[in-house]
Every structure is written in structure tokens, then in C-alpha cells.
Amino acid sequence: MRKARTKLNDILEWLASEFGFQRGNVANQREHIILLLANADIRKRNDEEYDELKPSTVTELMDKTFKSYCSWCKYLHCKSNLRFPDVCDEQQLQLIYISLYLLIWGEASNVRFMPECICYIFHNMANDVYGILFSNVEAVSGETYETEEVIDEESFLRNVITPIYQVIRKEARRNKGGTASHSQWRNYDDLNEYFWSRKCFKIRWPLDLKADFFLNSDEITPQNERLNQVTYGKSKPKTNFVEVRTFWHLFRDFDRMWIFLVMAFQAMVIVGWHGSGSLGDIFDKDVFKTVLTIFITSAYLTLLQAALDIILNFNAWKNFKFSQILRYLLKFAVAAMWAVLLPIAYSKSVQRPTGLVKFFSTWTGDWKDQSFYTYAVSFYVIPNILAAVFFLVPPFRRVMECSDMRIIKVIMWWAQPKLYVGRGMHEDMFSLFK
Known part of the structure; x- marks a missing residue:
């Protein structure tokens, strides 16, 4: 990914030159990151005079920014692409990662409402950054990053955001102005659930537009689609939940x-x-x-x-x-x-x-003297007793729900469906006692 060399003033302009972010987005996120760092840094000072930014401020901002991303990587059992080789300036690389994430977020449009999709985009682009900075060799596939593609300031919007947005747009048109059944179309949450499992890596990077996520039976394009035209054709099934309107x-x-x-x-x-x-x-x-x-x-x-x-x-x-x-x-x-x-x-x-x-x-005593119904009831209530114990000890249940250990997942498999959103949101012991 290369373009004609120009004078670059900071890391945001460098990222824009490598990945094709818009100048307006770069200016907005430059101000955004400066204010985030300044506000976080000034809270640590007690009316002290200072000329430089505290290194811990950058680390703190990075931890807050990538808390969701690290949780996503842990949930999918994939290695985080936030890598810091010994040969690099760690604080500088931290600022590059933060800037990259904010630039992605600032230009994500409606994809911004799909946070795990943003995590997937950042995951791959952070890998690209690492390859560009360190020997230009892709750490996973062994291929180089050099391509013949010409990078302009709309490349990211055109190659990454637009294909995903078109999937959202087509699905939104299936709701027929809110009159269609929820089972007939997918909303943001349904589409975002695709990125809750490792199958999201099937769309590859750069995005493979022939992947299952982008395929649709109808091929209505923005050029010939009227504003009031409804998207028809066979829709993909929803992921984990389909709302059915019933009093049951x-x-x-x-x-x-x-x-x-x-x-x-x-x-x-x-x-x-x-x-x-x-x-x-x-x-x-x-x-x-x-x-x-x-x-x-x-x-x-x-x-x-x-x-x-x-x-x-x-x-x-x-x-x-x-x-x-x-x-x-x-x-x-x-x-x-x-x-x-x-x-x-x-x-x-x-x-x-x-x-x-x-x-x-x-x-x-002698089991022969007991009623068979007594034993049957005893075995029947054992799962309920265990559930009651978990309810009375919320920290234990919260730890089990948030754990990504495979043995814990097997244990929790029977108790409840696999959760990503809403894990570990039980009340603490103090609130329960109150």
C-alpha cells in the first residue's frame, strides 16, 4: 500500500498515508487524542508545573481504549495484535495503536454500532501496522504488505466500511418500514453476532467480498436502487435469537x-x-x-x-x-x-x-425402605440446588461466566446458552444483602 511520498507531520498523517483515512477524520482524531491525553494527565497532577506528558498517562489511555478489544481476543482464543518488540519505543507504538483505533472509529459510520466488527477491523489493521514498521513482513502468512493499490484518502472508506455498510443497508430495507416480522431481517446486533465467533476470520483481510457474510441473493446496487425500493430475495438466518411476537x-x-x-x-x-x-x-x-x-x-x-x-x-x-x-x-x-x-x-x-x-x-438407612418417588425427587432437585448456590454466591457465578477456560465452558454449557454480551453482570454480595 504505497503512494507518492509527502511530508508527514505526525503519526496520524502517517497512518492516513498508509491506509487511506480522510483528512477531516485525521484532524478530528488529532484533536480528540490530544484532549484525551491532556485530560487524563492533568487529573494526575496536583497543581504541579510540568512540561512533558507522563508515560503512565499513555498506558492508562491505552488500557481503557483496548479493554473491549482484549476481551474480544480472549473470548475468541486468538492472540492480540497489540505487540511491542524490544527494539521499539513502546510509548510511541502505543500512541500509534490508539490513533489507529480512533481513526477507524471516526470513519466507521453506522458500522460504529457493531463494536466487535470494529475490533475485527482493528485486529487486522494493527497486524498491518506491525508488519509495515518491522521489516514489512506479515507475521502470520509470511507475505509482504506491498501491493499495487494506490492509496487515497477514501481508500479505507471505500474498501472496508462501504462493503459492511451495504450489508447493513440491504438488511435494513427488509424490514419494510418496520412492518416486517423480526425473523425476516437482521439488525445491528444480529450482524454483529457474526463477529462473536472465530468464523468471522473467514472474511479474511483485505475483505473477501465473496465471503458468506457479504453474499446475498439479490444484487441491488446503490446506483440503480430507488429510495423506496424494498430488498427482496432469500435472507440469511439470524444468528442466535429470533424475536417471535407471542404472549408465550x-x-x-x-x-x-x-x-x-x-x-x-x-x-x-x-x-x-x-x-x-x-x-x-x-x-x-x-x-x-x-x-x-x-x-x-x-x-x-x-x-x-x-x-x-x-x-x-x-x-x-x-x-x-x-x-x-x-x-x-x-x-x-x-x-x-x-x-x-x-x-x-x-x-x-x-x-x-x-x-x-x-x-x-x-x-x-436402608434404601429399599424408601419410596422410589423420594429418590426421583431428590435427583430432580439437585440442579435447582446448585443453581440456588450459584445465585447466593454471585462472585463465583460471575467468574464462571467470564471465564474463557474450556473446562468451565463445558460446565456452563448445560446451565445457560453461551454468552458474550451481558456476561458477569450479576449483583455483588453487598447489593444482594441489601
């Missing part, structure tokens, strides 16, 4: 609350219709045995929840990984198993009832 979301989204309310209502009705209706009647062995039927109700409600998970997400299955589909199917199979097993077990226990006292006092 009231149950699916608040399933814990509804299951608790139904179970509590059932228990109160059973106690109220047995004996005197006093709450103390629950300790009667016959009443307690009947109250245990709430777990059968819970099993059926859990089966309903698993079925809704499959039905309401079915439009997104085309783009699911096999592990995601397997999780939904196993959830449904396990829920169906309990919905069949618990009623059968309870029907057996009616013929040989066990009292409340025996239920607790002989828990570790």
Missing part, C-alpha cells in the same frame, strides 16, 4: 417466577383442602406426600419451557452450531423424561406411603 414470552422470559407461583399455589390449595387448613398440616405425612406432587407440576412446566425454547428459536436453527442444537434437544429430552418418570414414581409411592418422619430420619 410472558412465560418463557419469566419462567422461574411462573413455576414458583404455580407450585406455591398448588401447595397452598393442597394444604387448604386437607384437615383444618392450617399451615401446620403440612407436617402430616399424608398431606406432605400429596404436597410433593408440586414437583410433577414443575416437571411439566419445565417441559413446556424446553418446548418453547425450541419453537421460538426454530427460525435461527439454520445458523446454530451443532452444540447449540444438541443442547436444546437434550434439554427437551431430559424434561420429557422427568415429566414421564415422576408421575409413574408417584403412583408407585401411593401404594406404599412413607411418612415425613421416616423421610428425614432414615435418609441414610
